[in-house]
Amino acid sequence: MRDFNRVIRCLAYTLELLVLFMLQETPGLLPPIYGVRPVLLLPAVIAIALFEEEIPAMAFGIVGGLFCDFGLAGALGFHGAALAVLCFFISLQSRSVMQVNLATALITGAWSIGLTVCAQWFFLYYFTYSMPEYAFTHHYLPKYFYTMLFVPLLYLLNKALYQALRPAT
Amino acid sequence: MKDFFKGSSFKVLAIAVVVLLGLAAFTATAGGAFVAGLLGFVSAPMQSIATDVTGNMTEFLDLESYSKEDLQALVEQLQQERSALAQQLVDYEEKKRENEQLKQQLAIAQLEPENEMRSASVIGRDPNEVFAGFSIDKGSLSGVSEGDPVITSQGLVGVVSQVYATSSMVTCLLSEDLQVAAVSIDREESGVITSDIMTASAGLLRLNYLSSETKLEKGDIITTSGAGGAYPANIIIGEVQSVEKSENDISKYAVVKPYEDLAHVKDVQVIVSFPGKGEEAPVRPEGEEDPAKEDGE
Numbered sequence: 001m002r003d004f005n006r007v008i009r010c011l012a013y014t015l016e017l018l019v020l021f022m023l024q025e026t027p028g029l030l031p032p033i034y035g036v037r038p039v040l041l042l043p044a045v046i047a048i049a050l051f052e053e054e055i056p057a058m059a060f061g062i063v064g065g066l067f068c069d070f071g072l073a074g075a076l077g078f079h080g081a082a083l084a085v086l087c088f089f090i091s092l093q094s095r096s097v098m099q100v101n102l103a104t105a106l107i108t109g110a111w112s113i114g115l116t117v118c119a120q121w122f123f124l125y126y127f128t129y130s131m132p133e134y135a136f137t138h139h140y141l142p143k144y145f146y147t148m149l150f151v152p153l154l155y156l157l158n159k160a161l162y163q164a165l166r167p168a169t
Numbered sequence: 170m171k172d173f174f175k176g177s178s179f180k181v182l183a184i185a186v187v188v189l190l191g192l193a194a195f196t197a198t199a200g201g202a203f204v205a206g207l208l209g210f211v212s213a214p215m216q217s218i219a220t221d222v223t224g225n226m227t228e229f230l231d232l233e234s235y236s237k238e239d240l241q242a243l244v245e246q247l248q249q250e251r252s253a254l255a256q257q258l259v260d261y262e263e264k265k266r267e268n269e270q271l272k273q274q275l276a277i278a279q280l281e282p283e284n285e286m287r288s289a290s291v292i293g294r295d296p297n298e299v300f301a302g303f304s305i306d307k308g309s310l311s312g313v314s315e316g317d318p319v320i321t322s323q324g325l326v327g328v329v330s331q332v333y334a335t336s337s338m339v340t341c342l343l344s345e346d347l348q349v350a351a352v353s354i355d356r357e358e359s360g361v362i363t364s365d366i367m368t369a370s371a372g373l374l375r376l377n378y379l380s381s382e383t384k385l386e387k388g389d390i391i392t393t394s395g396a397g398g399a400y401p402a403n404i405i406i407g408e409v410q411s412v413e414k415s416e417n418d419i420s421k422y423a424v425v426k427p428y429e430d431l432a433h434v435k436d437v438q439v440i441v442s443f444p445g446k447g448e449e450a451p452v453r454p455e456g457e458e459d460p461a462k463e464d465g466e
Contacts, residue, residue: 018215022215022216022219023219024295024296025216025219025292025293025294025295025304026216026219026220026293027220027291027292027293027294027303027433027435028220028433029219030296035370035432036296037294037296038296039296039297054178054182055178055181058181058182058185062185062189065189068297069193071293071295071297071298072295072297072298073295073298073302073304073330073331073338075193075194075196076192076193076196077189077190077191077192077193077194077196078193080189080192080193081185081186081189081190081193084182084185084186084189085182085186088178088182120297124297125299128345129299129345129365129366130345130365130366131365131366131367134366134367135299135366138366138370139299139366139370143296143297
């Protein structure tokens with residue numbers, strides 16, 4: 001039963017990431033604020049990492065990251081590698097040094113999404129295009145705050161999923 | 170901490186990161202079309218369905234803003250339309266004629282009959298994309314290839330930058346990656362259409378490399394020049410909004426407002442073939458007239 005729950009949970013996470021990818025890519029679905037739209041996959045993989053062990057957390061970080069890479073049509077692997085490392089350490093942190101609740105999820109989301117958005121700006125924009133400061137303040141920063149709005153929602157969704165399909169003790 | 174680095178979990182993480190960075194390096198250099206194509210093959214039909222559902226839902230949700238009278242009028246209007254549509258369904262010839270009329274409305278095809286085009290719908294806009302790039306539901310199976318210009322009836326929109334089997338990525342005209350040889354049909358002055366993040370966020374373009382004595386004025390129409398063979402000539406880009414002095418040298422640049430809302434375009438045409446594709450424009454000796462122009466006169 002324990003393994004069955006685990007398999008179902010993994011399938012549910014995969015489906016969740018696929019649906020969120022569709023939602024974030026669909027034009028006209030999420031209204032743009034200051035010309036930007038949120039990256040739903042980031043809070044989703046972070047919420048999953050809060051509940052799962054290191055290796056599954058890392059695996060879902062890779063899946064979410066590869067979806068991001070594919071949507072952006074850039075080099076496949078950048079977001080995959082970044083989210084793999086982040087999710088691994090978020091999982092490690094949540095299992096060893098902190099309790100998992102809405103407040104810690106928000107704090108974790110704030111630093112990890114901030115780190116990811118800064119990495120996007122630095123590696124994907126700064127060396128390639130002009131006016132990096134303008135891009136940071138007018139694209140990356142609004143995107144960060146808009147994405148942060150979805151952290152509580154996706155935390156609660158994944159918490160419900162984890163509790164419904166938690167491993168039997 | 171020492172145990173942590175020796176643990177199997179950390180080794181798995183290290184291996185995964187190395188593999189992903191290798192994949193990133195491979196796709197950045199060699200293209201990695203297979204992996205991306207595989208993902209595209211799975212996601213493109215679902216994205217297409219999601220976009221259709223969103224369009225229908227938006228129409229449905231808009232009904233909430235209607236008053237009772239508006240809704241009654243709408244019902245009457247819909248009933249009338251239903252009768253008309255029923256009549257059209259019965260009469261096949263009528264439908265065929267209407268289809269011809271719709272074809273006639275597609276002015277682009279009539280204006281440039283020598284261009285071979287494919288109709289496509291925008292199925293995805295990535296939130297991480299800074300310059301309004303998008304994906305469309307046509308790929309290599311429909312004859313689309315990298316570098317194909319993408320247009321609407323309002324003018325040039327972008328260029329196909331990556332092609333998968335059933336979908337393609339389009340780099341928008343607002344992107345800093347794109348440079349288009351352009352000309353003013355009124356003044357016969359040429360330049361290069363570019364953009365940066367500041368003009369792109371305002372939905373505008375820059376026509377660079379104009380001389381300091383440029384005669385361009387507000388309202389002048391800018392089209393593609395066809396030089397270089399990357400784009401067909403005479404595709405509308407937009408109209409001049411203002412002419413400014415360049416920040417770096419004595420040249421000037423024009424701020425161009427595209428006729429199309431590039432950040433919200435929904436249906437496009439991909440020009441898969443056009444006369445002179447990939448060919449450099451012939452260099453004419455000084456003083457010799459453009460034969461095409463002579464023909465036109």
